[in-house]
Amino acid sequence: MAGDTGKRDPEMSLVKTRCALWLGILLAMAWAGPGRAEDRALVIGIERYADPRIPTLPGCEDDAHEVALLLEQGFEMKQNQIRLLLSHNATLENILAGLEDWVVGGTHPGDRVILYYSGHGSQAADDNGDEADGMDEILCPYDCNASTQANVLRDDRLHEILTELRGRNVTIIFDACHCGTAYKSIGDRIYSDPVYPTENVIAKFIPPPQQVRSRGNDGGRRTQTRALPTPSAGSMIDEVNRNEVVFSACQDGQRAEIGAFVENRAVVRRSVFTRAFLKGLSGQADRDFDGQVLNSELIGFINADLREFTQTPQLKCTNLYANQLVFGRTLTLSGPARLFYTQDHEVAINRGAYHGVKKDDRFLLKTNTQSPADVVDIQVERVDSFLSFGRIDKDIRFVPPGPEVQPMVRPRPFHKLHVFFAAFTSPSGGALETPPSLREAVAANPELQIEPDQAACDRMVAGTLAQDGTLHLFIYGRFGRLQSQFSEPQATAPAELVKRLKAQVLLERLAAIQNPVSPFRVDLRVKGGRNRFLIHPKGDPRREKIELLVKTDRDCHLVLLTVDSQGQVTLLLPNRWQPSSRLSAGREYQVPPPDADFVFPIKLPPGHDVITAVATLKPFDLRGVTAKGLQKDGFIQFEPGNQDNLIEDIYTRGIGIEAPSGPADAPAELWLNEVPSAADWATATLTVETVLPNARP
Secondary structure: OOOOOOOOOHHHHHHHHHHHHHHHHHOHHHHOOOOOOOOEEEEEEOOOOOOOOOOOOOOHHHHHHHHHHHHHHHHOOOHHHEEEEEHHHOOHHHHHHHHHHHHHOOOOOOOEEEEEEEOOEEEEEOOOOOOOOOEEEEEOOOOOOOOOOOOOEEHHHHHHHHHOOOOOEEEEEEEOHHHHOOEEEEEEEEEOOOOOOOOOOEEOEOOOOHHHHOOOOOOOOOOOOOOOOOOOOOOOOOOOOOOEEEEEOOOOOOEEEEEEEEEOOEEEEEEHHHHHHHHHHHHHOOOOOOOOOEHHHHHHHHHHHOOOOOOOOEEEOOHHHHOOEHHHOOOOOOOOOEEEEEEOOEEEEOOOHHHOOOOOOEEEEOOOOOOHHHOEEEEOOEEOOOOEEEEOOOOOOOOOOOOEOEEEOOOOOOOOEEEEEEEEEOOOOOEEOOOHHHHHHHHOOOOEEEOOOHHHOOEEEEEEEOOOOEEEEEEEOOOOOEEEEEEEEOOOHHHHHHHHHHHHHHHHHHHOOOOOOOOOOEEEEEHHHOOEEEOOOOOOOOOOOEOEEEEEOOOEEEEEEEEOOOOOEEEEEOOOOOOOOEEOOOOOEEEOOOOOOOOEOOOOOOEEEEEEEEEEOOOOOOHHHHOOOEEEOOEEEEOOOOOOOHHHHHHHHHHOOOOOOOOOOOOHHHHHHHOOOHHHEEEEEEEEEEEOOOOOO
């Protein structure tokens, strides 16, 4: 990659090189021609600094790599149009050269310019009197000095450079918390999507030296303090030019976080804002299903994805640019699954980890003959963020866009719940060993497995022992959210814990009903954007209700299922009042409808309920599902003891998907004969929290 002088993974570099060669040849006509715009992207990720006093920011280099990869694979930018500056190469001199010589000097009005920065920000004393608070916002290059603030990039200088870009279409992404007016933080907890906020953070913010913090436009009369400065009202870019679009990680005065995530049972660090940004541009932000992502759609998706955080990402631009395409280009990662390129019998498909594809997934490419013998069976050997890769034994040549491939999605059964026993405390507050009876009960259940490592678990159990011998137990989700809590005498606590954990197994199995590569979409959300509801008795005028909004981009049939924290399954749709669940494409439906005389019950126990929408192009066969349930209050409910093979019935009798009768490596002909197309169904899942009125927010 031109300008990429940072340390890189050799395999990823090879993938990108192959991708670039293909794009350079096969997209030549699209990029050639008189007056073709010379787009430029400067991507900066700084996680290590020369000054040892400046904290390391793990994940910022990976963030920058993935942004560069997105621009290549999702927006058809060539590698020589992207300059990547990582850590020790992101000096002030190199950043200014990239901005002034390479971006400004190498582009013209009408060209597209993208600037991405992930690293530390800070403040410095205003040196020209243009800041009301007496402080300039600054970016902190690799060689900046924490004491003297030498080698920093001030907001005034950046504004001068941006002024020289008038006429270009400029998009700026700041993952640095308004570069000094808020804090970027590193958390200790580990998250999985959706991610959740953390405590005990390290600020992604370099405190100005005391002599700077105590000086402003007031003649140096401010009180000195060793604490971090109170964020001011300024920001790196206060006003945008007409041609500029600016995404930033949060509002002034807020914290933005670097979170730890579990990916394939390994812990990785990523900026939560950049992660949501990339997820949105994998196609998830396309809320109106038109194959395009607008700036306004993307910021809406990011804020929804980070709703559990205290940070509120921002979009600054004119109303005109808010309703234009992100980066001014159509996203090539949306639309049907296609071959992206092929070289030396290796093929790439425009679906990757952000789309939910995993190693060993399979895609089928049908030739014009439609003969099973001519079907090309592609097994995914490796996956990156936006593409998946496999090998074939045939030569395939094509002109972009590539031929469509058929994802073969078979159920991914959830075999075992991995449980980690965390801290237990005694009545005096001291550390306590996990009661052996709890471990023995969990170990004896075939659906549960005890893990010695927190990073490998699905649920975490903690507890306290009261003076009277009662155990207060807490079950947490994947390193973040409280799923269930209860109190039991020590004698009965093991059985109750196993019961609660088996309910979590069902939650996981329901969440596993997914088709990440479906060519059509289901959008499921709670009306009003809430995800937390109070439990009041039936008949209480304060009783709250959940109203769901659902929309698809294909005519289809919809089923809504929910599982509460104790494992009870309720079929929400169809129900006694809405026996038909047929939806028309593009229309948003409210469930229950506005004029309905019923509500979805919000009842004990408190906890987190998972709601899953399953949409099928053919009518959903519910006979095998409903036969196991009981009618209660107009809904079919399945008690924890009456759920054998319920999820399997949903797959086989409802969706119509059965695994082939042969082994996992069954030939393509068997898949064609026995497994329906993944194009026939789609899913969406959300989680709502139900709490008692006196619960803390």
